[in-house]
Amino acid sequence: MMTFPSTIRTILFDLDGTLVDSAPDLWRATNHVITLRGRSELPLELVRDYVGNGARYLLARGLWGLGATPPEDDPDFEATVTAFLDYYRQHLTDHSFPYPGVVETLETLKRLNCPMAVVTNKPEFLTHLMLDDLDLTRFFPVVVGGDTLAERKPHPLPLHHAISRLQGTAATTVMVGDSETDALAAKNAGCKLILVSHGYNRGEPLEDLHPDGIIHHFNQLIELLGYPQD
Template sequence: MQLTELYSAGLPRLVLFDLDGTLLDSVPDLALAIDRMLAALELPPAGQSQVRNWVGNGAQALVKRALAHSPAAVDGTDTDQFDRAFALFLHHYGLCCAEQSTLYPGAEALLSFLQAKQVLLGLVTNKPIGFTEQLLDEYNLRRFFTLVLGGDTLAEKKPHPMPLLHAMEKLSIAPEHTLMVGDSRSDIRAAQAAGCKVAAVTYGYNHGEPVDSYQPDIIIDNLIELIR
């Protein structure tokens, strides 16, 4: 299904994008940072396939899942271990966040098309804003977005609707003229709670669950399907 089938004006006035698992396959570098963190804690590595199922709720949730997965880790309520692990992860990810990550097929073409059609574009991710901005610069994506929100920009992050509502308010666009594009239940639930339509990609990080379980308005295998 194309966007023109969803909106009476042909296109939405605002499209909000998730980053990890939607525009960027970031798991290779996230897994590298997680495994370096675990090695520093003298814990066994997790590997890419495991990390792929842990991504989606922000950096703190990712680190907590990595610690909980390791049978040699201290009990998950150990604050000192988490604080040390989180600091290690932030350090290592800052060094490697753009080593192996790649843009998904169709990502840049879709962004370019929408920008040329004067559709406002925003980025709403649960990734910390510092890493988000670093990746936007590394992959030359910042030029597309009028607004960028990270997981630590506001008091709440997806699946809470606050980031989407904030973006729509800041850009003065109503929910009925807004589309969220994401890869996970967090994106879908946030969009549904915010009152806007949502397109879900099938290739991203949804904790091993099919995205159609959460009833998005559009399901696509490639971002370019939204306009072709």
């Protein structure tokens, strides 16, 4: 396995599909609201492909298919988003868990005093609730949600904001994610990129996103970064 130069000092993590397998609860919440609108329930694997750009895009795809975007001419859509968020908040971590190796890896990075942040397109209040529920808050002094700033990934602003708060630089930061959204955000921000193979990238080859590294289990991250291991 290749290793990164020792200049990497700061790590930014995506949440859904990277740290946490949250698709089962997103799937249930999506089906809850689309059936209220008279649509048929969707299979888990299809909804998994819809995750990554926030609740409004998830629901647009759930209602109208993968290429759909949030409509401007549907008076009921915002009410659907609100109903989704209300239901999802109540069932946020019923079936969602950190991927194998995540907690152990984060504990090692914390012992190494590595500055870490979560940068996600999930609403910030739901991000904090999920991190609290799964006992992950202790690893992340900085959390940037999809509604924290005026822009969200793949815009570079969320990454630059997190890097600044961690007192880092883009050149010494790596983004760890699972999708094209994360890849574009890292490129736009001038960061290195590591992708996880267990995430939500619609089955597309990760190599096509030109990451600096790919890991197939979270416990490979420490070695890839060239950090000392226990």
